[in-house]
Amino acid sequence: MWVGVLLLLSPLMIFAQAAFFPVSTPVPAGADAPGRAIATMVRGIISFTRWPAQPDPMQFCLLGPTRMTDGDLDTLSAGGRGVRVTRVPEGAASVPASCDTLYLGTVPPQRLSRLIAQGHERPLLTIAEEDAACRGGTMFCLHVRRSDISFELNLDAVSRSGVTVDPRVLRLSSGATR
Amino acid sequence: MSGNAPGRPTLRSALARVQFRVMLLTLVLAALGGLLSSILVVDSYVREELRLVGGLASYSAEPAIVFQDRAAMREAVQPLADSDGIRAIVLTTGDQRIEVRHTPGDRLIRRIELAIAEALWPQPAVVQIRHGGQPIGEARVYAGFGNLGGYLVVGLGCGLACLALALSLTYFLSLRLQRRIAAPLQAIASVAHQVRVGRALHLRAPPAPIEEIHTLGEDFNALLGELEGWQDHLRSENAALAHRASHDALTGLANRAVLEERLATAIGAAGGAETWIGLLYLDANRFKRVNDRFGHMAGDALLREIADRLRHCIRRNDLAARFGGDEFAVLMTQASGASEMAAIAERIHAAMREPVILPDGSEITCSVSIGMALFPRDGTDAPALLRAADEAMYASKRRDGPPLPDVVPSR
Numbered sequence: 407m408w409v410g411v412l413l414l415l416s417p418l419m420i421f422a423q424a425a426f427f428p429v430s431t432p433v434p435a436g437a438d439a440p441g442r443a444i445a446t447m448v449r450g451i452i453s454f455t456r457w458p459a460q461p462d463p464m465q466f467c468l469l470g471p472t473r474m475t476d477g478d479l480d481t482l483s484a485g486g487r488g489v490r491v492t493r494v495p496e497g498a499a500s501v502p503a504s505c506d507t508l509y510l511g512t513v514p515p516q517r518l519s520r521l522i523a524q525g526h527e528r529p530l531l532t533i534a535e536e537d538a539a540c541r542g543g544t545m546f547c548l549h550v551r552r553s554d555i556s557f558e559l560n561l562d563a564v565s566r567s568g569v570t571v572d573p574r575v576l577r578l579s580s581g582a583t584r
Numbered sequence: 585m586s587g588n589a590p591g592r593p594t595l596r597s598a599l600a601r602v603q604f605r606v607m608l609l610t611l612v613l614a615a616l617g618g619l620l621s622s623i624l625v626v627d628s629y630v631r632e633e634l635r636l637v638g639g640l641a642s643y644s645a646e647p648a649i650v651f652q653d654r655a656a657m658r659e660a661v662q663p664l665a666d667s668d669g670i671r672a673i674v675l676t677t678g679d680q681r682i683e684v685r686h687t688p689g690d691r692l693i694r695r696i697e698l699a700i701a702e703a704l705w706p707q708p709a710v711v712q713i714r715h716g717g718q719p720i721g722e723a724r725v726y727a728g729f730g731n732l733g734g735y736l737v738v739g740l741g742c743g744l745a746c747l748a749l750a751l752s753l754t755y756f757l758s759l760r761l762q763r764r765i766a767a768p769l770q771a772i773a774s775v776a777h778q779v780r781v782g783r784a785l786h787l788r789a790p791p792a793p794i795e796e797i798h799t800l801g802e803d804f805n806a807l808l809g810e811l812e813g814w815q816d817h818l819r820s821e822n823a824a825l826a827h828r829a830s831h832d833a834l835t836g837l838a839n840r841a842v843l844e845e846r847l848a849t850a851i852g853a854a855g856g857a858e859t860w861i862g863l864l865y866l867d868a869n870r871f872k873r874v875n876d877r878f879g880h881m882a883g884d885a886l887l888r889e890i891a892d893r894l895r896h897c898i899r900r901n902d903l904a905a906r907f908g909g910d911e912f913a914v915l916m917t918q919a920s921g922a923s924e925m926a927a928i929a930e931r932i933h934a935a936m937r938e939p940v941i942l943p944d945g946s947e948i949t950c951s952v953s954i955g956m957a958l959f960p961r962d963g964t965d966a967p968a969l970l971r972a973a974d975e976a977m978y979a980s981k982r983r984d985g986p987p988l989p990d991v992v993p994s995r
Contacts, residue, residue, distance in 0.1 A: 429651045450650040453716050487716060574647045578656060 429578035430554040443555050444548065445478035448533060451546055451557070452482070452489070452507060454572035455531050461506045463488030469521070470496070470511035472535055473550070500524050507531040510544060518542035522563075529568030545571070595766040600758035607750040615743055626735065630669070630705060634725045637664050638711030641673050641723040646713055649677045649721050657682050661723070669730035671701055677713070677721030686728050697729035768792030772801050775808075785812040832906040834884055835891035843905035843915055847966045850917045851959060861959035862916035862925045865973035866894070866932070867981065869951045871910035882942045886950055893935040897928060912952075913973070922958055929954045953981040 431450075433443045452464070466482060466489050483489035494502060501508055501521060508530055510518055515537060522532065522543035532544040540547035545563040549556045559579035564571055593601070641661045648656030661673045665684040675682040688694035705727035713721040772789040779785060785808055789801035830842045838846075850861050868890060875883035887910065894904045894912060903915040916925065932954060939947045955977025957963060962972035 429648065429653045429656050431651045431653060447651060450647065453650060454647060572647065574644070578647050578651065578653075 429575075430556045432554045433550075433552065439473050439475070440550055440555060441472075441474040441478040442481070444472075444535065444550065445474050445481050447548065447555050447557065448474075448509065449482050451533060451571075451575065452531065453487070454575040455507075456570045456572075457506060457529050457531075458568070463490045465504050465506045466491045466509060467494050467502060467505035467507065468492065468509045468511065469494040469498070469501075470513040472509070472511035501526055501530070503527060505530060507533070508544075510534045510537075510542070512536045515539075515542050518544070531567065531569050532563065595769060596758060596762045599761045599766065600754060603757055603761070604751070604754040607754055611746055611750055615746075619739075622735075622739070626732065630727050630730070631709060633669055633730075634705075634709030634727055635711065637667075637670060637673070638709045638723045638725040640664055641675070641725065642711050642713040645675055645723065646715055646720070649675070649713060650715050654680065654682060658684060664725075667728070667730075669728050671698055671726040671728040672708075673726070674708070674724040675713075675721060676724070693733075694729075697733060701727055701729040701732075764793050765797065768794065768797045768801065772797075772804055776804070779808065779811075785815060832891075835888055835906050837891050837895070837912070838903055838905040840905060840907045840913075843903060843907075843913055844966055844970070846903055846917075847915055847969065850915070851964070851966060851969075854959065859959075860921055861969075862914075862922075863957045863959075863969050863973045864914040864916070864925065864929060864932075865955040865957070865970075865977040866912040866914070866952045867977055868910035869953055869981070871950070874948065874950065878942055878944070878946065878948075882944065882946075885943050886940055886948070889940045890936070890950065890952070893938075894932060897931045897935050899928070902928075913970075922956070922961075925956050925958065929956060953977050955980055 431443050431447045433440045452466075457464075463483075464487060466479075468479070468491060479491050482491065492502070492505070494505075494508075501524065503526075505526070506528070508521075508526075510521075510533065512535065513521075518534060518537065519542050531546075533546040533548065534540070534542055534544040535548050535550070537544060537547045538549065540558045540560055543560065543563055545560055545567055547558045547560065549558060557579060559571075559576060561576075564576075641664055644660035644664070645657045648654075648660050657675050657677075661675060661682075661684050664670060665673050665686050668686070670686050672683060672685045674684075686698070688698050708724040708726045711723045711725070712719050713723055768790070769792075771792075775787045775789045778787055788805045788808065792798040792801055830838060832839050847861070847863065854861060868886070871883065871886070874886055887906070890910075890912065891904070891906065894914065898904055898914050899916070899918075901916075901918055903917075905913050905915070907913055914928075916928070932952065936950060936952050939949045941947050955973045955975065957969045957973035957976060959969055962976075963969040
């Protein structure tokens with residue numbers, strides 16, 4: 407019987423030794439635009455994010471041009487949770503207060519930093535599509551390559567955001583080891 | 585014990601054998617029970633472990649599945665499959681299938697263990713992977729051999745230890761039984777044997793610590809006591825019969841047969857040696873008249889008195905006998921010669937001169953006639969000597985002349 411207890415405990419010990427590894431969502435071959443893959447990753451990120459009060463539907467605010475098509479954006483709500491996509495006007499001075507998620511498309515880094523630095527009165531998940539250096543202050547920075555997409559995590563931004571990210575996702579981040 | 589036929593066990597070995605069998609049976613039953621319950625327990629633990637590992641795999645692989653990252657899925661479950669308790673983990677999501685196998689290493693025993701595990705638990709535990717309430721895949725976990733080998737070794741060791749314990753316990757218990765049952769029984773058997781071989785009826789079985797054996801011993805002792813009583817009774821009866829056969833009932837003297845036998849023996853023993861054997865032949869004078877006049881009671885009393893006086897006159901080694909009627913004889917096996925015999929005959933004559941008081945109070949005097957014969961002078965065998973003594977007695981009777989008045993009334 408004691409052997410059975412050992413058998414029970416053994417996987418837990420192994421789990422404690424798990425290593426970090428970066429995630430990479432493959433871009434389907436032949437697709438012109440990686441929009442669908444980006445949408446899959448964004449949907450995943452949203453699904454692993456917890457707001458203090460779970461918004462339903464969740465306000466997904468999109469700023470700047472993105473490689474996701476409208477069809478890709480429609481798949482965001484496929485995970486069961488209602489997602490309402492709102493396009494923020496290019497010239498907006500600040501993030502609309504109703505936003506739960508701010509997705510930044512191709513936005514100059516300076517503008518991006520300014521927007522983030524303004525702060526937000528509600529817990530906000532921030533994702534940047536084009537910030538290779540991940541200096542803009544968003545929580546997630548996507549790295550879109552020809553064959554796959556990965557993301558980098560800004561832990562400072564995560565801790566300031568007011569939302570919580572599933573630790574399993576933190577482990578998948580390519581930037582978490584930095 | 586004597587009389588122990590080959591192939592027939594002693595009580596102790598029979599007891600030990602029975603004890604060992606009972607103990608072995610108990611052990612085997614207990615081991616079977618333990619084995620069955622441990623199989624059930626191990627099986628349930630293994631299944632539980634598979635479910636737990638499936639849950640872990642599902643939890644670890646969930647983000648990788650959501651992000652559709654095959655490498656991450658593999659990475660997420662690989663550490664789980666490194667455990668000896670896991671044979672393989674298979675993740676399926678949509679049309680994708682990822683299989684992670686436990687690598688058994690080079691050692692043959694590990695591969696054998698995996699093969700055994702495959703035979704024992706062919707079916708995997710299936711855990712559904714859900715994300716946001718929606719099923720996104722399945723984790724199938726196949727059981728490995730785990731630490732079952734250690735468990736088996738420990739179990740086998742415990743079994744052997746129990747067997748050794750049972751053997752030694754049997755030994756000590758049989759020693760104890762030997763002391764409490766076999767030894768008392770052997771004591772009784774040994775007494776019985778001695779009684780049979782040596783007629784030692786005075787022996788008794790010792791008390792035993794166990795009631796039944798004690799009772800057996802007591803009954804046996806009682807039986808021995810009765811046998812002993814019977815034997816004593818027989819012995820005394822035999823002695824009485826022998827005495828009756830060799831002695832005269834009236835006077836208590838030996839009878840003619842005894843005297844003749846002793847005479848023959850003495851002659852045989854004397855052989856050619858210079859040994860004298862004397863024989864006196866006595867006859868009460870006019871005894872018939874005492875009988876006729878005073879009755880047979882008086883005659884008997886007279887005969888008893890004559891016998892008593894005769895007994896007092898002879899030496900210790902001489903044998904006095906009554907030949908029947910009023911005839912007596914004395915055998916002297918160590919006679920030194922005719923003169924000594926004559927002296928004894930004279931002593932007898934003198935003793936007989938004393939008056940005899942009859943039961944009715946009358947007093948009579950009775951004389952005897954004595955004839956002597958001496959070996960080897962008067963004969964070399966018993967009949968010749970007896971004849972010679974008899975003739976000498978009659979000669980003496982004639983020589984003594986007319987008989988005395990047969991009765992001399994005392995008043």
